[in-house]
Amino acid sequence: EDQVTQSPEALRLQEGESSSLNCSYTVSGLRGLFWYRQDPGKGPEFLFTLYSAGEEKEKERLKATLTKKESFLHITAPKPEDSATYLCAVQASLGAQKLVFGQGTRLTINP
Amino acid sequence: GAGVSQSPSNKVTEKGKDVELRCDPISGHTALYWYRQSLGQGLEFLIYFQGNSAPDKSGLPSDRFSAERTGGSVSTLTIQRTQQEDSAVYLCASSLALAGGGYTFGSGTRLTVV
Numbered sequence: 001e002d003q004v005t006q007s008p009e010a011l012r013l014q015e016g017e018s019s020s021l022n023c024s025y026t027v028s029g030l031r032g033l034f035w036y037r038q039d040p041g042k043g044p045e046f047l048f049t050l051y052s053a054g055e056e057k058e059k060e061r062l063k064a065t066l067t068k069k070e071s072f073l074h075i076t077a078p079k080p081e082d083s084a085t086y087l088c089a090v091q092a093s094l095g096a097q098k099l100v101f102g103q104g105t106r107l108t109i110n111p
Numbered sequence: 112g113a114g115v116s117q118s119p120s121n122k123v124t125e126k127g128k129d130v131e132l133r134c135d136p137i138s139g140h141t142a143l144y145w146y147r148q149s150l151g152q153g154l155e156f157l158i159y160f161q162g163n164s165a166p167d168k169s170g171l172p173s174d175r176f177s178a179e180r181t182g183g184s185v186s187t188l189t190i191q192r193t194q195q196e197d198s199a200v201y202l203c204a205s206s207l208a209l210a211g212g213g214y215t216f217g218s219g220t221r222l223t224v225v
Contacts, residue, residue, distance in 0.1 A: 004153075034213075043115070043202050043216030044154070087154070097142065098167060099214075101154040 002027045002092050004102035012108045013078055021073040021105045023088030031093040033071050035064050038085045038104070047086075078109045113137075115217035117203050123223045124193055132188045132220045136205030143186050144206075144214060145178060149199040157201075160186060161208065193224045 005024045013019055025033065032051050036044035048057040050066040057064050061082060063074045073086055085106045089099035116135040124130050136143050145157040156170040160180045171177070175193075180186040190197055200221050204214035 041218065043204070043218050044214075046213045046215070049213060089154075096167065097159050097161075098144070098156040098170070099154075100156070101146075103151075103153040 002090060002100045004088055004090055004100055006086075006088050006102035006105050008105060009103070010106040010108070012110065013075075015079060015109055015111050016077050018074070018076045018078070020075070021086055021107070023071040023073070023102055024069060025071070025088075025090045026069075027090045027092050027100070029093035031091040031096075033066055034089045034091070034099060035062075035071070035073055036087040036089065038087055044087055075107070078107075080109045080111050083107055083109045115203055115205050115215050117201075117217035117220050119220060120218065121221045121223075123225060126195060126224055127192055129189065129191045130193055130222065132190075132201050132203075132222070134186045134188070134203030134205075134217060136184065136186070136203070137215055138184075139207070140205035140215075141183065141208045142206045143180060144204045145186070145188050146202045146204065147199045148202060148219070154202065157188070190222075193222075195224050198222055198224045 003026045007022045032049050034049050035047040038044040048064040053068045055066050061076050065072050085104040087104045089101040118133045143160040146154040148154050158178050159167040162183045163180050175191045178188045200219040202219045204216040206214045
């Protein structure tokens with residue numbers, strides 16, 4: 001069964017304090033790994049897709065990396081507006097269109 | 112439309128009643144997905160449409176749940192004889208076919224069964 005585990009569940013940082021969020025996965029052939037951001041009361045917002053080990057993607061203060069077993073979302077010099085829940089999801093390669101999501105990391109950036 | 116629209120945004124219903132949740136996807140998006148997000152839980156896949164057909168309905172939790180899509184556009188998720196455990200946020204997403212997981216989600220319908 002495809003599984004995604006995110007850690008930590010919650011993370012509080014000071015503005016400017018860099019850190020990383022972890023996403024560990026087991027999947028029957030990885031078609032893609034996805035990161036989303038979710039603000040309270042809203043649907044998830046797509047951030048990145050990673051397809052193969054060694055791949056990296058960047059957007060503003062966020063950088064996502066991928067290995068064969070896990071992905072990291074690095075946040076550099078975060079600002080209060082980066083506070084949100086970050087969700088990781090995988091799509092298996094065996095014909096499935098659905099995404100399997102982790103439970104998310106709730107990130108709070110204090111000014 | 113510019114985004115995925117879901118209605119109603121909030122629904123409170125009595126246990127045992129039927130409810131219908133509506134999703135209006137982005138124009139031209141052929142793939143449509145329903146997910147459920149319970150308090151403190153991750154997103155749980157319910158059903159996927161490609162056009163009007165549903166090649167994967169493996170996530171529907173029981174036969175009380177059904178969904179349809181008409182005209183390759185609007186989709187309706189129906190829950191019959193609602194139970195308290197059905198309380199959750201129901202999220203709809205759409206994408207171009209094989210869009211690499213870059214779904215666009217709606218803001219969801221918060222369903223509360225009392």
